[in-house]
Each structure stands twice: as structure tokens, then as C-alpha cells.
Amino acid sequence: MSTLFLVGNVDRVRVKELFVRYRDVFDRTVEVEDVRSLFDRLYSDRLAACALEASEAAEDRWNYEEGVSLVVLESRAEVEPQVLDEMFRNFLPVFNLVSVCQDVDLKHLQKILERLPSEQVECCDRIRRMAHWMYYCPSKGCSSRIYSMVEQLQRVRRKGRRSIPGLIKNIDFNKLMVIPSELNRENYWRLLCTWAFQPHTLTTRELLYCAFILLQKLSADAGLVIPDNQLLLLLFTLEASYHQVNKFHNFKHAVDVMQATWQLCEHIVDDPMQTLLLSMAAIGHDIGHPGSNNMLLSKFGAPVARIYNEESVLENIHKDFFQELLSTHWQELLTISSSSKAHPNYDVISETILATDMALHADYVEKLKIIPKIADTNTLTSLIIKAADISNVTRPLEISAQWSCLITLEFNDCTLLQQHEENVVSRECNDDDESIHSDDEIYRCISNVRLLSPDDLVAKYPCIPRGQIFFIDTFAEQFFQELCEKIPHLEFLIENIRTNKKFWLEKLRTSPSKHN
Numbered sequence: 001m002s003t004l005f006l007v008g009n010v011d012r013v014r015v016k017e018l019f020v021r022y023r024d025v026f027d028r029t030v031e032v033e034d035v036r037s038l039f040d041r042l043y044s045d046r047l048a049a050c051a052l053e054a055s056e057a058a059e060d061r062w063n064y065e066e067g068v069s070l071v072v073l074e075s076r077a078e079v080e081p082q083v084l085d086e087m088f089r090n091f092l093p094v095f096n097l098v099s100v101c102q103d104v105d106l107k108h109l110q111k112i113l114e115r116l117p118s119e120q121v122e123c124c125d126r127i128r129r130m131a132h133w134m135y136y137c138p139s140k141g142c143s144s145r146i147y148s149m150v151e152q153l154q155r156v157r158r159k160g161r162r163s164i165p166g167l168i169k170n171i172d173f174n175k176l177m178v179i180p181s182e183l184n185r186e187n188y189w190r191l192l193c194t195w196a197f198q199p200h201t202l203t204t205r206e207l208l209y210c211a212f213i214l215l216q217k218l219s220a221d222a223g224l225v226i227p228d229n230q231l232l233l234l235l236f237t238l239e240a241s242y243h244q245v246n247k248f249h250n251f252k253h254a255v256d257v258m259q260a261t262w263q264l265c266e267h268i269v270d271d272p273m274q275t276l277l278l279s280m281a282a283i284g285h286d287i288g289h290p291g292s293n294n295m296l297l298s299k300f301g302a303p304v305a306r307i308y309n310e311e312s313v314l315e316n317i318h319k320d321f322f323q324e325l326l327s328t329h330w331q332e333l334l335t336i337s338s339s340s341k342a343h344p345n346y347d348v349i350s351e352t353i354l355a356t357d358m359a360l361h362a363d364y365v366e367k368l369k370i371i372p373k374i375a376d377t378n379t380l381t382s383l384i385i386k387a388a389d390i391s392n393v394t395r396p397l398e399i400s401a402q403w404s405c406l407i408t409l410e411f412n413d414c415t416l417l418q419q420h421e422e423n424v425v426s427r428e429c430n431d432d433d434e435s436i437h438s439d440d441e442i443y444r445c446i447s448n449v450r451l452l453s454p455d456d457l458v459a460k461y462p463c464i465p466r467g468q469i470f471f472i473d474t475f476a477e478q479f480f481q482e483l484c485e486k487i488p489h490l491e492f493l494i495e496n497i498r499t500n501k502k503f504w505l506e507k508l509r510t511s512p513s514k515h516n
């Protein structure tokens with residue numbers, strides 16, 4: 001899944017010479033007129049890469065995460081390769097892209113090309129790819145073209161506000177969106193306005209559009225208008241900071257949690273600015289998520305775990321990545337987020353993102369039990385985003401079941417990752433494992449318009465009911481019970497949980513195998 005891009009007037013003879021030994025490393029060659037067209041192409045490929053838009057063949061998914069792509073620039077190109085690489089890192093963070101000039105020093109090119117074949121293999125394998133994101137440790141003189149969390153964190157932590165290059169700023173994102181005309185704004189708005197929000201049938205393009213119209217409204221309500229193209233660039237950058245290849249923790253989950261947060265705010269928050277801040281925190285709350293968890297980061301020595309002293313590692317990463325993104329794309333909002341008069345040292349967006357760490361969940365439940373009512377705004381905002389983050393079990397059964405399947409698939413990947421790190425099972429053996437293929441197959445089904453019914457999902461994945469009961473019993477029921485007692489408007493949440501729980505219990509009871 002890797003592309004060789006030729007940008008501008010690249011000397012074809014020279015390219016042939018350069019790549020004579022490495023032609024097979026790339027799956028395709030794409031020629032574009034200039035750097036601007038290159039970005040257009042990257043963005044539109046990414047939009048079209050989701051299973052809903054691409055054809056059945058995985059070969060058509062150009063998400064730039066399942067391969068390393070190389071960009072060759074013409075002599076005296078409008079931007080230097082290093083500058084272009086910096087733009088890739090800042091605006092398309094999870095893409096595996098590297099650029100060179102056609103007059104590149106041969107030794108330098110050789111160094112890149114020699115490692116490409118093994119890097120291609122690495123990022124085609126979803127477990128090794130995850131391992132790289134999490135555990136890769138950059139050393140001097142030897143860099144990888146594959147995305148890693150620690151390298152992104154190092155970039156984010158480098159001081160200084162980034163400006164947006166004119167080349168990126170001038171992209172007409174509205175034009176890139178091309179929303180099907182039969183589905184107008186009102187249609188999407190209707191989808192957003194209900195607790196039965198169903199993002200599984202939406203493409204990346206449509207998810208971006210939903211996020212766009214919702215944030216457009218919320219920012220107008222809050223009196224903090226952001227130009228359309230600026231908001232779209234922010235959202236495209238955010239989408240390109242989530243791993244599209246993750247089964248659960250991807251941009252779909254981000255949009256879903258934002259929609260839930262906003263819906264909850266509609267019931268309980270009066271201040272439109274607070275609603276905007278919380279909704280923004282929600283869409284950014286899992287940015288850069290590797291599809292695993294804090295335990296796996298710490299257990300096998302991820303460099304990022306050390307950086308945060310093994311405390312709320314992922315949540316700190318999401319917070320820092322998102323702060324940096326906002327400082328580039330919407331500094332005004334970031335300033336407002338941290339300038340509450342009542343709590344001068346409290347940054348709403350950062351604090352609510354940190355509150356999503358499930359390790360703190362029991363503390364929140366305890367707190368809810370003790371306090372007679374939720375009077376403190378900071379507690380309320382944290383509770384809202386937490387509720388939204390685990391709201392899958394409070395959605396109507398048909399929708400809840402889709403999420404339960406996706407999280408099951410992601411947990412399976414975590415198990416495989418753990419085995420991979422423990423070297424218990426070699427990947428060579430696993431490649432023949434039927435379950436791996438069926439995972440991808442069901443993922444394709446679930447991210448397709450043809451949704452599976454809860455019954456069919458359970459038939460395919462018998463472990464789902466037990467997982468759902470465990471989650472509801474351990475985390476959700478008590479939390480939502482306490483929350484709904486304090487805020488009776490939210491009673492529908494606990495009602496849905498009970499309906500869903502009943503269904504899963506019945507499934508368990510009638511399950512042919514009691515030990516799944």
C-alpha cells in the first residue's frame with residue numbers, strides 16, 4: 001500500500017536510474033503537477049480510503065498508514081524536502097511519508113530505499129505496526145519512516161507556535177469534501193440530533209461533515225466564529241491524527257463522543273461556551289490513540305510511558321497532542337479554555353481529556369455517591385465527557401451492539417500485541433490463524449452500510465455478551481445510576497443500559513457454550 005509520488009517536472013530517466021533496484025517496493029506511481037496537487041491527492045485518497053467508499057479490495061485503501069510512501073520532488077521545487085516533511089508531520093501526522101529531491105545524494109537515497117522493503121512489511125502487519133507506534137525508540141543516525149508516538153510527542157513538545165504555510169491554508173477544503181448532493185445539511189443535522197446517532201454507516205467524508213456542521217453551530221452559539229476553511233483544516237488535521245486503521249479508537253469514536261457530549265450538554269449546560277469547549281475536548285480526547293491501553297504501554301517499556309512517569313499516559317498524550325493542534329488552528333479557543341475566572345489554573349479542555357482515564361473511574365463513582373448534587377462546574381464537565389466516552393452501552397441496542405463488536409476486535413488486537421511482545425506466539429504462526437482474517441472481514445462488514453444485527457454479531461462473536469455484561473456491571477451501571485439520580489433529565493441513559501443488559505443476559509443464558 002505504498003505510493004511513489006513524482007511531483008512536478010521530475011526527470012523520468014533519472015528516476016528510472018534511481019529506482020531500478022527498488023521498483024517493486026512501491027505498489028503504484030502517481031504523478032502530480034505540484035506540491036499543492038500532492039496535498040489535494042493525499043487528502044482525497046484519505047477521505048476515500050474508508051471501507052465504505054473503497055471497493056472490497058484492500059488494494060484500494062490509500063490511507064497512508066498501511067505502507068510507506070515516497071515523494072520525489074523536481075529540481076528547484078517550490079519547497080525543500082525537509083520543509084515538506086515537516087508539513088507532513090504537522091498536518092498529516094499519522095501518515096508514513098518521506099520526500100526527497102530528484103538530485104538527492106545517492107547515498108542518502110540508498111539509505112532510505114534499503115530499509116523500505118522491511119518497513120513496508122512492518123506497517124502492513126497490524127500488530128507489528130501497533131508495536132512500532134508504541135515502542136519504537138528513535139536512535140541517532142537511524143530514523144524510521146513509520147509513524148511513532150514518541151517522535152510525534154517530541155515534535156509537539158518542541159517549543160514555539162507553528163504557523164500554517166500558505167500552501168496549506170489556501171487549500172479549498174470545502175471542495176475536497178464533495179458531499180453527495182442528495183444528502184443535504186438538514187439530513188445530517190437530523191442524524192446528529194438524536195441519541196440514536198449511528199456513525200457506523202457514515203464515511204470519513206460524512207463524519208467530517210457532521211463534525212463541521214455541529215462545530216459551526218456551537219461556535220456561532222458561543223459567539224466565537226471560526227472561518228469555515230480554518231475549521232475544516234482543523235478537522236482534516238485531526239482526522240489525519242487519528243489512526244484510521246484502528247477498529248475502535250478512531251475518528252468515528254471521536255465524532256461519536258463529541259455528539260454524545262453535545263447531546264448531554266443540551267440537557268444540563270446553559271453556557272454555550274462551555275458546550276463548545278466540552279464538545280471540542282470530546283472530538284480531540286483520543287487523538288493519536290494507538291488502539292491499545294496504558295497497561296500495554298508501560299508493561300513493555302514504551303518511551304512515552306517513561307516520559308509521563310506511567311501516569312495516565314495515553315490521556316496525557318491526547319491532551320498534549322490536542323493542545324498543540326489547537327494552538328496552531330484555534331489559539332483563541334485554547335486561551336478561553338484556560339481563562340476561567342473562577343478557576344484560574346483550570347484548563348477545561350485539558351482537564352476533561354485527563355478525566356477520561358478509566359483508572360480514575362472508581363473515584364468519580366465514589367464522588368457521585370457522596371455529593372448531594374453536582375454544584376461544581378469542573379466536576380460536572382468531567383462527568384459529562386466521561387459519560388459520553390462510555391456512552392456506547394447507553395445507545396439503543398442496534399447501535400450499542402456495533403460498538404461492542406468493534407471494541408471486541410480491538411481487544412483481540414491487544415491480546416495479539418501482548419503475545420507478540422512476549423514472543424509467545426510468533427507472527428508467522430498467527431498469519432495462518434483464521435480469526436485474523438475473520439476480524440478484518442467483520443470489520444469490513446461493520447464499517448459498511450450493511451450493518452449486522454445484534455443476533456448476527458453474537459453468532460459471529462460469542463464473547464460479546466460476556467464482555468458487555470462485564471463492562472456494564474463493572475463500570476457503567478453504577479456510574480449512570482448515580483449520575484441519573486443527580487440529573488433526572490438523563491434517565492433515558494440508565495433505561496437503555498437496562499434494556500441492553502437484559503438482551504445480553506438473555507444471550508448468555510441461551511448460549512450453547514457457557515465458557516466463551
Ligand SMILES: [Zn+2]
Nearest residue numbers: 257285286389
Ligand atoms: Zn474515548
